[in-house]
Amino acid sequence: MKKIIIMLGIIAVSVSSCSDYIEEESRSYVPADATYKTASGFQLLVNTNYAWLKGIYGGNPWLFEAGTDMYAEGRGPEPAGLSQYTLLIPSSDNVADLYNPCYQLIQAVNKTIHFSTITEQTSILNAQVGEARFLRAQAYFLLVQTYGGVPVVNDYISTPILSFTRNSAEEVYTQIIGDLDFALANVGTAAYSSAGKVNKRAVNDLLAKVYLTRGYETFGKADDFTKAASYADAAIAGQTLAIAFDQLFKPGNDLNAETIFSVQYDKASTSTDPTKLGNNQFYYFSSYLGGAETGAPLRSYNL
Incomplete structure (x- = not known):
């Protein structure tokens, strides 16, 4: 009997120990949702949109650029569907190259807007949301110019949805202008070269492009061109072009006084996988200096 009691005691201790182990709380792990509800965590969420x-x-x-008369096919062939409009279907090579990343950005912004309603309320919250909505407008603008009408998706989606209703191009432009109007009213004025954030000048610049582009559509408004000129004047703000062209895009001079908005690639953000995380568009537009046929290795570089 004594042995049975001892065994039961051991089992009870073992079960208790297992229970304590299973319910162990990791204090080093903080769920993302909890992080985004703080002011510092929400700023990190805003930064991811960029x-x-x-x-x-x-x-x-x-x-x-493919399929336009502004560029000529170089050493490497362009996708036939996009450059020659032959057999151009949704599954053609590179057709989705812009579609997918634009919607990734849109969903990131939707997530930011969702958490803006439940995060710590600060004096810069509307400015942060304005930055995000500018970026969403940029994504929709690229989409509507490239694909025409596309789905307008403004909800934060946390579970898979397999299909969306396609909106008209006119509805997409309305969405874009709504985002930009909010951004213009709320973002700051600090120079992009110093702050690295969307500012009113960038918003005015994009609004000018949006109204100018919509003005040529069948659903364009009578005052689209007038508004485009007004927003362009606001973006220019009397500034003259004083930087020599050969210096304007020179490496290391990308944040010059004439830069309104640009996508930044610093070394730290691409160091883990530079061939995928860097910008490789530049080597499509440079002079071909020879490859294996000249005795030199054929190489390309990512900045």
Whole structure:
């Protein structure tokens, strides 16, 4: 009997120990939702929106220039569907290169807006949301110019959705202008070269482009061109062009006085995988200096 009692005691201790182990609380792990509800955590969330621009502007350039008379095919062939409009279907090479990363940015902004309603309320909260909505407008503007009408998705989605309703191009432009109007009313005025954030000048610049582009559509408004000129004047703000062209895009001079907004690639952010995280668009537009046929290795570099 005594042995049975001892065994039961050992089992009870073992079960208790297992229970304590299973319920162990890790104090070093903080859920993302809890982080974003703090002012510092929400700022990190806002910053991630800028990072998504690298996926839009850092990869293949075909949807920005193929099939136009502004560029000629070089040493490497362009995708036939986009450059020659032959067999151009949704599954053609590179057609989705812009579609997917734009919606990744849009969903990141939707997440930011969602948490802005439950995070710690600060004096800069509207400015932060304004920055994010500018970036969402930029994504929608690229989409509507490239694909026409696309789904307008402004909800934060945390579970898979397999299909969306396609909105008209006119509705997409309305969405873009709504985002930019909010951004213009709330973002700051600090120079982009020093603050590295969306400012009113950048918003005015994009609004000018949006109204100018919509003005040529069948659903354009009578005052679109007038508004485009007004916003362009606000973006220019009387500034003259004083930097020599050969210095304007020189490496190391990318944040010059004439830069309104740009996508930044610093070494630290690309060091873990520079061939994928860097910007490789530049080597499509430079002079071909020879490769294996000249005895030199054929190489490309990512900045």
